[in-house]
Amino acid sequence: MSLHAALAAFLWLGTGSPGNAQTAPTAEATIAEEQLLGAADEEDRAQALLPFTRAHSASGTVAGSLAESTAAVGVPPAAMLEALRALDGAPGPRQPQDGNAFFVRWEQTYSIEDRPIGVGRVLWAELRTADGSTVAIHRFRPREGGEQFFRTSGEAATPPAIALPLDEVNVTSRFGRRSDPLARFSAFGPVAGEAMGGPLPNPRAARQAAAAARRKNRFFSGFAPRILMHEGVDLAVPRGTPVYAASEGVVVGARPNGGYGNWVRVDHADGVATAYGHLSRFAPRIKPGVRVARGELLGFSGNTGRSTGPHLHFEVIADGQPVDPLTHAGMAQLAGTDLERFAKQVAAEERERESESVTTD
Structure with missing residues (x-):
C-alpha cells in the first residue's frame, strides 16, 4: 500500500x-x-x-529621436538602450530622420499578478529610411561567446571594444612567432660586391669571396634562424600617418622605449591595454596621466627604435598577456552551423511578424 x-x-x-x-x-x-x-x-x-515571459511588438515612424519614438509606442526605454547602441554601431543609417519607419520586438517577464519584472530585452529592431534602405539587428547566442546583436548578414552589430588605430590597415607582420627580421638580414645579407649585382673585379677577388661564403655557411650551418614572439602586429604606413587611440583610456607611457622607439601605452577598462611603437613623434597633449577618448590622436607613425622601415607596431594586452590585435579588434562574423541557426531564427521571426500583420489587418 x-x-x-x-x-x-x-x-x-x-x-x-x-x-x-x-x-x-x-x-x-x-x-x-x-x-x-x-x-x-x-x-x-x-x-x-512562477513568473512568465511575454513577447511584444511595436512599430511607428521617427519623430525627434529614435529613443523617444520607440518609448512613445510602448517600448521600455531601459530595454531599448542596448539596441540603440547596436544600431548606432551597425552600418546603415546612423542618425534616424523624421519619417523613418521602425519596428521593435521585445520580451518582458511578468509576475503572476501581471506586473513587469526587471528590464525587458529587445529581440529584434529594424530601421528603414525613406529611400528604402534598412538596417536590422537580431539577438542571437552563438555556440561560443555571449549573446549579442547581429545584422542579418551574420556580422556582429556592436563594434569591438578595441578598434584598430589607423584609418587604413595594411598588415605586414602578424601576431605570433616569427624569425627576427633584423637578425636574419645581418646574418645572411649579401657580401660586398654581390650587393651591387655586378661582376667581381678579378679572379683573385672571386676566390676570396667564395672562401668567405663557405666560412659563413659553415658558421651558421649549426644554427636555426632566431625565432621571436611577435607580440603585436606591424601595420605598414608612410612616415607621419596619424595614429589614434583604439579605445577610451588613460595614457600611462609616452617616451622612447628601447626597440619600440617612440612608444605610447594606454590603459583601458577591464584589464585591457594597448601599445603603439616606432612613432616619429607624439601628439602635443599626450603624456602620462592624460585621459584620451576613442579615436583621439596619439602621435604619428615613423621608423624609430628597432625597425626595418616606416610602420606602426600595435599591441593589445589583456590581463597582462599579449593577444592578437586583429582578433581582438575584429567584428565577429557568424559562420558554419551558427550562421545556419541564425538564418533560420531570422526567417522564423519574419514569418511570425507577417502572420501577426495578417491577423491584425
Whole structure:
C-alpha cells in the first residue's frame, strides 16, 4: 500500500463516524493529508505561480529621436538602450530622420499578478529610411561567446571594444612567432660586391669571396634562424600617418622605449591595454596621466627604435598577456552551423511578424 493510501486509510478510520465505518474520508482528512504529503497537483499549482515571459511588438515612424519614438509606442526605454547602441554601431543609417519607419520586438517577464519584472530585452529592431534602405539587428547566442546583436548578414552589430588605430590597415607582420627580421638580414645579407649585382673585379677577388661564403655557411650551418614572439602586429604606413587611440583610456607611457622607439601605452577598462611603437613623434597633449577618448590622436607613425622601415607596431594586452590585435579588434562574423541557426531564427521571426500583420489587418 502506498504512503498516500495508508495515510488516507488512517485518517478515515480516525475521523469516520462510529455508526458508519464505510464513510469516505472527510474534508479535514484530505487537508491534513495534503499538508503532510503535498497535493497531487502541487507541481502544477507551483508552476502557475512562477513568473512568465511575454513577447511584444511595436512599430511607428521617427519623430525627434529614435529613443523617444520607440518609448512613445510602448517600448521600455531601459530595454531599448542596448539596441540603440547596436544600431548606432551597425552600418546603415546612423542618425534616424523624421519619417523613418521602425519596428521593435521585445520580451518582458511578468509576475503572476501581471506586473513587469526587471528590464525587458529587445529581440529584434529594424530601421528603414525613406529611400528604402534598412538596417536590422537580431539577438542571437552563438555556440561560443555571449549573446549579442547581429545584422542579418551574420556580422556582429556592436563594434569591438578595441578598434584598430589607423584609418587604413595594411598588415605586414602578424601576431605570433616569427624569425627576427633584423637578425636574419645581418646574418645572411649579401657580401660586398654581390650587393651591387655586378661582376667581381678579378679572379683573385672571386676566390676570396667564395672562401668567405663557405666560412659563413659553415658558421651558421649549426644554427636555426632566431625565432621571436611577435607580440603585436606591424601595420605598414608612410612616415607621419596619424595614429589614434583604439579605445577610451588613460595614457600611462609616452617616451622612447628601447626597440619600440617612440612608444605610447594606454590603459583601458577591464584589464585591457594597448601599445603603439616606432612613432616619429607624439601628439602635443599626450603624456602620462592624460585621459584620451576613442579615436583621439596619439602621435604619428615613423621608423624609430628597432625597425626595418616606416610602420606602426600595435599591441593589445589583456590581463597582462599579449593577444592578437586583429582578433581582438575584429567584428565577429557568424559562420558554419551558427550562421545556419541564425538564418533560420531570422526567417522564423519574419514569418511570425507577417502572420501577426495578417491577423491584425
